[in-house]
Amino acid sequence: MDKRLLLCAELIEGDFVCDIGTDHGYLPCYLVKSGRCSSALACDIGEKPLASAREHITAQGLSDKVKTVLSDGLNGVSLDGITDIVLAGMGGELMVDILSRCDRIKDGSVNIVMQPMTKAELLREWLYDNSFCVKNERACISGRFGYSVMSGRFGVRAPYECSEEYFRFGLIKCDSDENTEYIKRECDRLERAARGMAGSADKKEQGERLLAVINKKREEVRRYDESK
Ligand SMILES: C[S@@+](CC[C@H](N)C(=O)[O-])C[C@H]1O[C@@H](n2cnc3c(N)ncnc32)[C@H](O)[C@@H]1O
Numbered sequence: 231m232d233k234r235l236l237l238c239a240e241l242i243e244g245d246f247v248c249d250i251g252t253d254h255g256y257l258p259c260y261l262v263k264s265g266r267c268s269s270a271l272a273c274d275i276g277e278k279p280l281a282s283a284r285e286h287i288t289a290q291g292l293s294d295k296v297k298t299v300l301s302d303g304l305n306g307v308s309l310d311g312i313t314d315i316v317l318a319g320m321g322g323e324l325m326v327d328i329l330s331r332c333d334r335i336k337d338g339s340v341n342i343v344m345q346p347m348t349k350a351e352l353l354r355e356w357l358y359d360n361s362f363c364v365k366n367e368r369a370c371i372s373g374r375f376g377y378s379v380m381s382g383r384f385g386v387r388a389p390y391e392c393s394e395e396y397f398r399f400g401l402i403k404c405d406s407d408e409n410t411e412y413i414k415r416e417c418d419r420l421e422r423a424a425r426g427m428a429g430s431a432d433k434k435e436q437g438e439r440l441l442a443v444i445n446k447k448r449e450e451v452r453r454y455d456e457s458k
Pocket residue numbers: 235250251252253254273274275276279301302303304317318319320324328
């Protein structure tokens with residue numbers, strides 16, 4: 231289990247998890263083996279990834295507790311008793327597509343853990359517009375990459391504003407070394423995009439707004455580093 235999946239595991243709240251896009255099935259196996267969950271569904275759209283998940287589940291001796299399901303997103307997945315849904319290692323657009331096609335989760339009865347690989351800002355915007363409240367968001371650094379993991383529920387009013395800062399950095403604050411390192415890296419990545427925008431007439435304003443947020447976050451990073 232890499233740090234990214236371990237962070238997803240930390241945000242699980244209940245004891246019956248449904249992992250969408252499970253691939254190798256590491257996360258559901260880890261959750262059950264470690265006793266955090268009593269059972270799990272390992273779901274994937276691909277036969278090949280599911281076969282590799284089944285192999286791992288069998289090797290771990292968990293065939294009675296971790297079941298595989300061939301499914302496109304949550305289509306056809308029984309959510310009876312499910313406490314948590316995980317969407318990890320996919321793009322933000324695919325997550326939006328999967329979540330938007332499943333009305334059964336909109337009553338807030340399940341905790342949803344998401345780790346977008348790309349387009350986190352698009353996911354955050356869609357979640358906000360669809361009455362989803364992010365309760366936790368944390369970052370981890372693994373090798374050259376920084377990852378953000380968020381969790382929350384539908385149907386709860388978000389107590390934060392849907393600002394440019396929120397879209398870009400979510401709820402991650404300079405309150406730990408890892409979160410701060412993530413913010414630093416995001417500032418570098420976003421600055422390149424913002425400079426490109428600032429040079430084009432129709433995106434100039436957007437680029438300037440983004441640069442202002444980046445400068446604010448860099449100031450927070452500087453204060454955090456100084457306080458250590
Ligand atoms: C990069 S892997 C991520 C595996 C694991 N969740 C992780 O974070 O390490 C993405 C997986 O999502 C699956 N996937 C893609 N689209 C999907 C969909 N619509 N429904 C279910 N699974 C999907 C792919 O088959 C692939 O196994």
